[in-house]
Amino acid sequence: MDRRSGSTARLQCIRCRIPGDGDEQPAHRVPTVNSAPAAATGRGRTDSVPNDFPTSPMTPFSLFLVILVPFIWGMQAVMLKIGLHQFPPIFMVGMRFVMMSVILLPFLRGIRGKTGPALMVSLTQGVAHFALLYIGFRYVDVSTGIIAYQTNAIFTVILGAILLREQITRLGMLGIFVAFAGVSLIVGEPKSSGSAASLFIIIGSAFMFAVGNIVARRFGPMKPAALNAVVSLAAGPSLLLISLMFEHGQWEAVQHADWVGWSALMYTVLAGGIAGFGIWYWLLNRYPVDKIAPFGLLMPFFAMLGSVFLLQEHITVMNIIGAVLTVLGVAIAQFGKTLAGWFTRSAVLAKAN
Numbered sequence: 001m002d003r004r005s006g007s008t009a010r011l012q013c014i015r016c017r018i019p020g021d022g023d024e025q026p027a028h029r030v031p032t033v034n035s036a037p038a039a040a041t042g043r044g045r046t047d048s049v050p051n052d053f054p055t056s057p058m059t060p061f062s063l064f065l066v067i068l069v070p071f072i073w074g075m076q077a078v079m080l081k082i083g084l085h086q087f088p089p090i091f092m093v094g095m096r097f098v099m100m101s102v103i104l105l106p107f108l109r110g111i112r113g114k115t116g117p118a119l120m121v122s123l124t125q126g127v128a129h130f131a132l133l134y135i136g137f138r139y140v141d142v143s144t145g146i147i148a149y150q151t152n153a154i155f156t157v158i159l160g161a162i163l164l165r166e167q168i169t170r171l172g173m174l175g176i177f178v179a180f181a182g183v184s185l186i187v188g189e190p191k192s193s194g195s196a197a198s199l200f201i202i203i204g205s206a207f208m209f210a211v212g213n214i215v216a217r218r219f220g221p222m223k224p225a226a227l228n229a230v231v232s233l234a235a236g237p238s239l240l241l242i243s244l245m246f247e248h249g250q251w252e253a254v255q256h257a258d259w260v261g262w263s264a265l266m267y268t269v270l271a272g273g274i275a276g277f278g279i280w281y282w283l284l285n286r287y288p289v290d291k292i293a294p295f296g297l298l299m300p301f302f303a304m305l306g307s308v309f310l311l312q313e314h315i316t317v318m319n320i321i322g323a324v325l326t327v328l329g330v331a332i333a334q335f336g337k338t339l340a341g342w343f344t345r346s347a348v349l350a351k352a353n
Helices: 003-015 060-084 089-111 115-138 142-149 151-163 170-187 196-219 224-246 250-256 259-284 289-311 317-352
Strands: 030-035 046-051
Touching (some): 060 089, 060 115, 060 142, 060 259, 060 289, 089 115, 089 224, 089 259, 115 142, 115 196, 115 224, 142 151, 142 170, 142 196, 142 289, 142 317, 151 170, 151 196, 151 317, 170 317, 224 259, 259 289, 289 317
Antiparallel strands (some): 030 046
């Protein structure tokens, strides 16, 4: 080998080596953080997996799936409300987790070495978050509750800055202000005044969801299916025990629930809990997170449409304004930096042409 070919080989090796890795990897292979959006009835997870992302646009099938998932999660809020007419709230979510744990049991071994952090996520996102969420949704309409719940993304940004020292940009601060302005409109509405306590319970559940996100980030990455298995296995019995202590009428509910109530419960297990997150992580393993995550903002609108057609709920103009402000604020806080980059590049290209 002559000196020129040897130098070329060394340059190629340097170009394909990622700093900090002992192994050579293709230059286009980059680590990404997979995190599901703050769904009304789902759990966000963090995982770090190297992916070869396609540079071409999403296929029609992938586009269908990325719209299907927010639809599934939005309808899950409606099914939750239907189920709460027949089951005590903590008892219902306890049964949900027990059923999910049976399905996810084969994935339990994937959490080896991180059982402690997984149990912390189970306590925050499994027990506290879902107990508060189901209690709150029992006493408010879906459209109001789903808007209040979107604050989980804002709490995640704030806690990330405080506990993980993640930087909040000016756009992030603007997004937080806009989102809370939207929620304030909903809480201050006359039809919500009587259920203000329930709305604050839902906001409390959103805060606990954000705490779980921070735990997952701090101690991650953890495999999503394995983490779901641990959370379900630990949260199910805990919630059933809490239900036994503080609720009543569980056995009567099981005896008298009709096919509508059981169908609503099974929807939260199979569609929202298993299929929704399964499809979401399948997409995140194939496309960049900033290309997938914005579609999660469609979930409140699907929930509101479902509440109108299936529950005959009435949506006011203030509901719509509050929903738009809240979702816009979340979008600015989460994706403002990316959007600013797009606008800057577009302006530069336009000026060059």
